Amino acid sequence: MDLHTIQIIHYVALAVMMVVYAIRILWFLSFPAGRERQPPTGTGSVNSKAGIIYSWLNVASPKGMESYRTHWFLYLQFVVFHLGVVAAITMSFVIADFSILMNNAAVVLTFRVLIWGACAVGVMRIIRRFTDKYVRAISSPDDYFSVILLTVWFGVAAAAAPFGVPSLQAEGSTLLIIYFAVQTFFLLYVPFSKISHYLYYPFTRYYLGKSLGRRGVFPLKHTAGQPTTAGADR
Amino acid sequence: MSEHTGRSHKAQMVLERYQKKLSRQVVGSLVACVHCGNCTDSCHYVLANPGDPTYAPAYKADRIRKLFKKHFDWTGKVFPWWVKAGDVMTDEDLEELKDTVFGKCTNCRRCTFNCPMGVDLATFNRMARCLLVSVGIMPEGVAVVSKDQWEIGNQMGVLKEDYLDTLDWMSEEVSEELDDPAAVIPVDKMDAEIVYTINPREVKYDPRTIADALKIFHAAGENWTMPSEGWDMTNFGLFSGDDDLGGVVARRVYDKVIDLRGKKLVISECGHGYRSTRCEGPNWAKFDIPFEMESSVDTMLRYIREGRIKVDKTKNPDKVTFHDSCNNARSCGLTEPPRELLELVCMDFQEMYPNREDNYCCTGGGGAMSMSEYTPRRLKSAKIKADQLKATGAKTVVTSCHNCVDGLADCIRHYKLGMGVTQLVTLVANALVWDEMPAAPGKPEIPEGVPAEMEPEVALDPDPEEASASEEPPLAGKRIVVADDDPDQVIYLKSVLSDAGAEIIEAADGDETLEACRKELPDMLTLDLEMPGTPTKDVFARLRDELPELRICIVTGRPELRALIYDQDLRRPEGYLDKPITEESLLRNVRKVLETS
Ligand code: SF4
Numbered sequence A: 001m002d003l004h005t006i007q008i009i010h011y012v013a014l015a016v017m018m019v020v021y022a023i024r025i026l027w028f029l030s031f032p033a034g035r036e037r038q039p040p041t042g043t044g045s046v047n048s049k050a051g052i053i054y055s056w057l058n059v060a061s062p063k064g065m066e067s068y069r070t071h072w073f074l075y076l077q078f079v080v081f082h083l084g085v086v087a088a089i090t091m092s093f094v095i096a097d098f099s100i101l102m103n104n105a106a107v108v109l110t111f112r113v114l115i116w117g118a119c120a121v122g123v124m125r126i127i128r129r130f131t132d133k134y135v136r137a138i139s140s141p142d143d144y145f146s147v148i149l150l151t152v153w154f155g156v157a158a159a160a161a162p163f164g165v166p167s168l169q170a171e172g173s174t175l176l177i178i179y180f181a182v183q184t185f186f187l188l189y190v191p192f193s194k195i196s197h198y199l200y201y202p203f204t205r206y207y208l209g210k211s212l213g214r215r216g217v218f219p220l221k222h223t224a225g226q227p228t229t230a231g232a233d234r
Numbered sequence B: 001m002s003e004h005t006g007r008s009h010k011a012q013m014v015l016e017r018y019q020k021k022l023s024r025q026v027v028g029s030l031v032a033c034v035h036c037g038n039c040t041d042s043c044h045y046v047l048a049n050p051g052d053p054t055y056a057p058a059y060k061a062d063r064i065r066k067l068f069k070k071h072f073d074w075t076g077k078v079f080p081w082w083v084k085a086g087d088v089m090t091d092e093d094l095e096e097l098k099d100t101v102f103g104k105c106t107n108c109r110r111c112t113f114n115c116p117m118g119v120d121l122a123t124f125n126r127m128a129r130c131l132l133v134s135v136g137i138m139p140e141g142v143a144v145v146s147k148d149q150w151e152i153g154n155q156m157g158v159l160k161e162d163y164l165d166t167l168d169w170m171s172e173e174v175s176e177e178l179d180d181p182a183a184v185i186p187v188d189k190m191d192a193e194i195v196y197t198i199n200p201r202e203v204k205y206d207p208r209t210i211a212d213a214l215k216i217f218h219a220a221g222e223n224w225t226m227p228s229e230g231w232d233m234t235n236f237g238l239f240s241g242d243d244d245l246g247g248v249v250a251r252r253v254y255d256k257v258i259d260l261r262g263k264k265l266v267i268s269e270c271g272h273g274y275r276s277t278r279c280e281g282p283n284w285a286k287f288d289i290p291f292e293m294e295s296s297v298d299t300m301l302r303y304i305r306e307g308r309i310k311v312d313k314t315k316n317p318d319k320v321t322f323h324d325s326c327n328n329a330r331s332c333g334l335t336e337p338p339r340e341l342l343e344l345v346c347m348d349f350q351e352m353y354p355n356r357e358d359n360y361c362c363t364g365g366g367g368a369m370s371m372s373e374y375t376p377r378r379l380k381s382a383k384i385k386a387d388q389l390k391a392t393g394a395k396t397v398v399t400s401c402h403n404c405v406d407g408l409a410d411c412i413r414h415y416k417l418g419m420g421v422t423q424l425v426t427l428v429a430n431a432l433v434w435d436e437m438p439a440a441p442g443k444p445e446i447p448e449g450v451p452a453e454m455e456p457e458v459a460l461d462p463d464p465e466e467a468s469a470s471e472e473p474p475l476a477g478k479r480i481v482v483a484d485d486d487p488d489q490v491i492y493l494k495s496v497l498s499d500a501g502a503e504i505i506e507a508a509d510g511d512e513t514l515e516a517c518r519k520e521l522p523d524m525l526t527l528d529l530e531m532p533g534t535p536t537k538d539v540f541a542r543l544r545d546e547l548p549e550l551r552i553c554i555v556t557g558r559p560e561l562r563a564l565i566y567d568q569d570l571r572r573p574e575g576y577l578d579k580p581i582t583e584e585s586l587l588r589n590v591r592k593v594l595e596t597s
């Protein structure tokens, strides 16, 4: 199989993924959304809308969550891992359709740094999933497979990145084909696995933010300067 | 057993009802978990049970989630083993689920706030409780309390006459104390600005909080009332997950406010009551509320800000700390008003860490106080709370929740912290400045500028050393049979009651109790519900028959056994106390029982 063919297959896989996602969203929306009848507690900036926005952005504000405040390294891993996902996906489209951009060494370097970083985090996550008693207890075969799949994908993508440059594509065609093949499998697998969590993220956090915003819980007071943990005000 | 599925009837019913409970909010939380484990150490059960992953929020959530995956989610339907989808087949499976959803989670929502995906375990844990309750699988205490709330209209089975009697009693005490005949509780007054609703625990164990509220409303010159019905703002539907019960109970309160043409419903300090009545009730009852609602914390703060009451913080000089109720902080956003109020009425307020929405549960939340089978587990998990409390160095912990008062008192007793628990209403009432008001009877006049000692929660009665030597102990001349098979409990009851002047006769089982009552003809009997010998329900029935004048107060650590007594077609006991009992509530209740003829 040549690079061009796998790129076309990769686009087909992408289309299949989008269709399955659309079905998935329709399925999700087929469940009734309970109507909120409680009178709003908040005034001014404290309302459902502020709550929803806060809820959506919550993940970008580690100080809003004790689990990240106290485990900042996990938060760092989270950021690096997700930046790596964005980079590895974007790179496939750049190589397929805008490969001229890969002539810019800074672009290639950025992809390589982000994706190798994510790959390293992937290895850490695999180790954690196998060795941490608590994480192991909640892990399913899908959880193990997903993190391994992503880590392999990162590794292949990072290794293939230098060959994304148009003049080097022939030389690195095997690596590039493997990269596109793994990504094709990834795109087809995602809708059926926990990797599709990002599809639900806007909805889960929307409903949580809507309810808690209306009650004046979100935005959290301590993110506005009220200390909740010892030492924070000393 | 269903012939087609091989499932027990109850398991089949649970699955059929599961589908009906799936809202978008619940489904979102069921599908979004990535098993990252971030929420693990946000749970007090995990922290108190190191090394046991079965307490991890995501692990507990997966006991409920596996059913969703197996029956409603496509990957789980096709490849169940791949995503750990699972089923419930037998009643034993449901019992196991019960152990998790009732016994290992207080629905405190702390993990929700620590989940980057916004997975709200507490919400679908409540849903799972509802499914189990719908097929009759629940802790006995949950069944008893739900029944009381369905049938009697409040969750502690307080009869209307007892409630009204308590309001009268408090009115008498306060009007006497203030020497003001107008300082009474107006009942069912039409067109009042405020309709005040309370927790039945206040009637049963802590009527002083009603008296305190009366003083504050009176001092503020408020046009207020308490309803004769629909006065219980608590709602066991929140804990049992039963939206129908939740809706009916909330509606009783709303309808009464409408009947009275009240302008605003004020909810006394109770976390789950405030959440149920203020936030969830309109959804459960599918009813749009035509009047305003607020917590009494907001009301008291408003009175001070508006200058309607004056307070002197030197009257509360001791160091206090504040415990945020989970329902108030994480579900209702009520975190700042109590702090503002504390700063206004206390000299020394010390923040507890973590606090606000990061605070740990008192461990009595989610109805845990009524599930005695899980008490050892609850008290073990209370270690986290105990450490938090201890670190503050405060003498008293203040909380705006009756449930937390009990949860914290249990924790303090178990871990021997020597702290008191009180509520804002008591501190505000204590700090009131009564211009030109004569000193209350029985209390020393406080010279201006001299700080009076803060009244601790556990010492309602005048300090014996301060009381005048000529004053007779409150139970002098009373003869009480203390019936309990736990020697420690007998020693405790005996020491408190005999210190108050009563003569105590001990009985350690059902037969001794009957004999002691027949022979000694006491004024009163405190009756434990679980003793060897003649069963307690028979002891109660025989004594009702043979000694109709005898006043009986049930004392039990197993509220679910109440039905043994209350389901009999006999005059109800004059009093009821849940173990553990504070000295204050014991004395108050015994005095009340002895006053009732
Ligand atoms: S809701 Fe509270 S008790 Fe339940 S799992 Fe989450 S943190 Fe633990």
Ligand code: SF4
Pocket: B032, B033, B034, B035, B036, B037, B038, B039, B040, B057, B058, B114, B115, B116, B117, B118, B119
């Ligand atoms: S933090 Fe959220 S996504 Fe992660 S395991 Fe806990 S519930 Fe699941």
